[in-house]
Amino acid sequence: MAFLKIEHLEKSFGTTRVVKDFDLEIEKGEFISLLGPSGCGKTTVLRMVAGFETPSTGAIIIDGKDVVALRPSQRNIGMVFQAYALFPNLTVGENVAFGLKIKGIGKDEREARVQEMLAMIGLPDLSSRYPFQLSGGQQQRVALARALAVQPQVLLLDEPLSALDAKIRVSLRTQIREIQRELGITTLFVTHDQEEALSISDRIVVMNGGVAEQVGAPFEIYNRPSTRFVAQFVGTLNLIEADVIEPASGTVRIGTTEISLGRPLYPGRVTLACRPEAVSLGAAEGRSLVLHAEIGEVHFLGAVIRVQARTGRTSLSLDTFNRPDTPPPAAGDRVQVSISPADLLVLEA
Template sequence: MPFLDLSHLEKSFGANRVVKDFSLGVEKGEFISLLGPSGCGKTTVLRMVAGFEQPSSGAILIGGQDVVGKRPNQRNIGMVFQAYALFPNLTVAENVGFGLKIKGMDRSAIAARVAEMLALIGLPDLGARYPFQLSGGQQQRVALARALAPKPQVLLLDEPLSALDAKVRVSLRNEIRAIQRDLGITTIFVTHDQEEALSISDRIVVMNGGVADQVGTPFEIYNQPSTRFVANFVGQLNLFSTDAQGRIGGSTLARGDYAARPEAVRLGLAEGADITLSAKVAEVHFLGSVIRLTAEVEGNRIALDTFNRPDMPPPALGSEVTLSLSSRDLIALK
């Protein structure tokens, strides 16, 4: 039985069904991301697990115990919010120790646990500061330490990185994942950022319109999308349709629509490729180790990624090129 078991959850606000028959089993110590656009229901699922929203129907079991109907403080859950939610009138140490004080722990035990948490998040010497004296990244680390201090069974993170700049966001997401692994704590992470979800998750739940469109590992979600929505939402796609004879670039396929990731398309005739396309270079973007090209093929634009090679500059804008790919790399769209 999963450690965290969400079974047939439904949530409606009036006539609006926000979450529809949502089920998910999370193993102990697993890191799960709920990924999707705004309004897809991912935060509502998180809030139901936390106890801030009650399901219209369905069950939430933690360690075999149904927690529906229990208050948030009765669920032994830690939560980190998007907006930090630190108490501005308390020091960093007092913020981290707040939940422990509520639990009635003695001062020496609180001080020891706070010191342990501040060391864990890499801020051992900032306990006496106030939130306004910290950067955004430091404030979110403190919020994480506060959530972890009471040793919760489950950690919930509601878009905790979205208010931070790009460099801090990447650094902090890696830190969160490292801490999660060290502690072995069962974690649900809500995000609309596909790169975040792909980089740190054991599994991803892609949500669309209150429904879990697909649940899988990052590899599966990216390479084997089960619906057109997942294929379009996660990563960039090139779209292809078969012609009247069921062909794409000389290769005969089952009639329908297909997609390919930019890295599946090759410049020139690649070994093993059975699809070739004549194209004109429309855009060239130098991204350091990778060069992103956009080429026009019969009125459609095809993106492809190629590694930078100092001895091989990219083709010029407007030049005629041949693109190739293998039909094995095509994703059939449903």
């Protein structure tokens, strides 16, 4: 049985439904990310699990108990906010100990737990400092320690890394994942950052308009999107318009090139999609769809070079590895690009 179970959860503000018939089952120790654009309902779901919002309908079951009627302090949940929410008049140690003090934990046990938490987040010597004396990354680690100090059943993270710079974000998300695995704590993480969700989640819930469009492992979400929205929202996507020539065999025409997709299609026009890494510069073994193109923009990203190539009315992004002995193509170069039919998703018929 799932450790955290959300059933038919809905939330309306006035006449606006922001969460619609949301269902999710999370196993004990799983790390689940709610991913989606601003306004999709992901933070509202998190706040309902925390008890800060009351569902219009539905159930939230933690370890077999429906907690909808319970106050936040009765749910044994730890929460880390986007804006840290540390008490500025308390030291680091006092911030971490705050929840323990509220629970009536004795002083000796509190101090031992604080030291344990500060060691876990890599700040063992900063107990006497105040939040204003810490960097943003340090403050967020203290907020994480405070949430974990009370040994919650569920950890909730509301875009905790969005206010940090890129390098610190990568470092801290890795640390959060390591700590979560070490403690085996069930975690629900809200983010609009695809890379964050793909890199640290056991499963991802992609939300759109208050609905869970797809739930799956990062590999499935990225490589096998089940809706057009998921395909376009997660990662970079190339869209290719094609005419269906033989519906039974899935033969389509792209420009003047015909190719079989090997699966039945509806007659008419379809939109095909593929990721940049599925497009090769030049002919490549196993990639039988070959198109003539002209190089447009070339973006040097370090280890990877992102190339824009135009073929007819279609613009394709493709990724090629940086090789110091091989300069990238230049804008205006005439080239061939190749794609495997197996890498083409049919988004609409």
